[in-house]
Amino acid sequence: MIGSSQSFLEAQRVIERFARCDVPVLIEGETGTGKELAARAIHYGGQRSSGPFVPVNCGALPDALVDNELFGHKRGAFTDAHIEQAGLIAHASGGTLFLDEVDALPLKSQVILLRFLQDHQYRPLGAPESRHADVRLIAATNADLAERVEEGEFRLDLLFRLRILVVTLPPLRERDRDIELLADNFLHVCAQRFGNGDKVLHPATFDWMYRYDWPGNIRELETLICRGYLLSDARVIEIGPPDPFISDRCQPGIVHLQPASLYGSLRQSEAPAMLAHEDFKTAKSRVITEFECRYLADALSAAGGNVTKAARIAGKERRAFGKLLKKHGLAPAQSAFDGPLR
Ligand SMILES: Nc1ncnc2c1ncn2[C@@H]1O[C@H](COP(=O)(O)OP(=O)(O)OP(=O)(O)O)[C@@H](O)[C@H]1O
Ligand SMILES: [Mg+2]
Incomplete structure (x- = not known):
């Protein structure tokens, strides 16, 4: 450890x-x-x-x-x-x-x-x-x-x-300098696992890392480092802060709408233009997916990453809530090194 x-x-x-x-x-x-x-x-x-x-x-x-x-x-x-x-x-x-x-x-x-x-x-x-x-x-x-x-x-x-x-x-936010130690370790593990050479983090990355709250703690850091390693060919890599928390883990390809259009009514001005290109079934399923994704991310964020609390906020049974998280690739229980990155 x-x-x-x-x-x-x-x-x-x-x-x-x-x-x-x-x-x-x-x-x-x-x-x-x-x-x-x-x-x-x-x-x-x-x-x-x-x-x-x-x-x-x-x-x-x-x-x-x-x-x-x-x-x-x-x-x-x-x-x-x-x-x-x-x-x-x-x-x-x-x-x-x-x-x-x-x-x-x-x-x-x-x-x-x-x-x-x-x-x-x-x-x-x-x-x-x-x-x-x-x-x-x-x-x-x-x-x-x-x-x-x-x-x-x-x-x-x-x-x-x-x-x-x-x-x-x-929690990681109370472990000050450990962020750097852990980040170095994960970069090293990535180099060994993916064989793309040793890499280091750009000092600018630490500017936000030391101010960030880390609701997903070490696993979140591990995921970010691993993704940064894989997505950059440079030796010195700069990783940006996750903004908003975990929303980028939603299904790839999803267009992130503003909260107003997700929670609000479809009578908003942009809705007809948006829907005109799709049949009813496709549009409905896309809007539901977007809504679920955003809602789950917000509930998790409000609960500081605690699934049980987030389920309570959502008024859902924990197990059913966990299933929804998995469906959208938002389950925080998986390590970056255990499975595919999103
Ligand atoms: N001190 C540490 N040094 C290096 N890696 C660590 C350390 N602590 C945790 N990790 C890594 O962070 C990831 C999350 O750790 P772990 O699964 O033990 O957390 P957890 O508290 O059980 O999470 P959850 O509450 O989601 O079950 C793992 O990949 C683990 O290897
Ligand atoms: Mg665990």
Whole structure:
């Protein structure tokens, strides 16, 4: 993990200490601050390092499948259960289960998880007896779990169990000089990965980088650097600030309309001219796409990149909101190095 700022070094010291204690850990931090990286550091720095590290994103699992994924099932437990299947807890045996976005777990599954944290016992679906698994649990969240408890969406008893050891990762805007260190590192990784030679950032790039808020934190920096590296043939590259936040991650080719024409009525003066060149179906689908894209970007921006909060602002169920984000390529959970750039 790269960083030399005071806030990062403090978090790193805590992570090293936690690695040596074999109890559950809760990692808090805004999106893209390095929670999964910290979870891996805790696992590989501890006594379970030769065991498996099994990451699971609770927010990506449909409610109906969570228990099956985590705890597995016996043959015949439900109509399609033709064979017995072990859950992720069993796969993590001897190692660590990393529950990312733990706040997205349905209440019913939270009860089972609580029991597991108490005595390491769980029962696969359809199994008559409980089983034991020697698993360390690390959970991560970018939500305020106390707030989720007040809203009745997270169990207080589970929160108490998870909060034995808590580490909070600092947002990038509070890590001052780390921006330069991280940027250099990502340029180096790009050079190795894409083989287009070593590059450096133009000093003008840092002018805005040190003033920018970084709602997507390190992942956002990583994406910008990676895109800048790929789009420039020069050795010294200048990257401009993202303006507005993430709107440029919307589908390529979309014409960005002013908010007034997106939220406003189609009776505006420019609308007829705009629509005259398209049939009704195409125009409708384009306007809806533009609206969704802009709305999602604004909601995410207002929520500081926190998907759960953004879903709440939009009055949508978190999972459905997440699906919409994915549809428009706005999901903030993907690393620049994991997939194609937009
Ligand atoms: N200290 C660091 N040094 C180098 N790279 C880092 C550091 N922290 C995070 N990264 C990189 O930033 C990206 C985001 O990190 P990670 O996935 O761990 O964040 P996260 O907090 O789990 O995000 P989310 O809340 O969206 O799940 C990853 O590609 C990771 O490798
Ligand atoms: Mg993560």
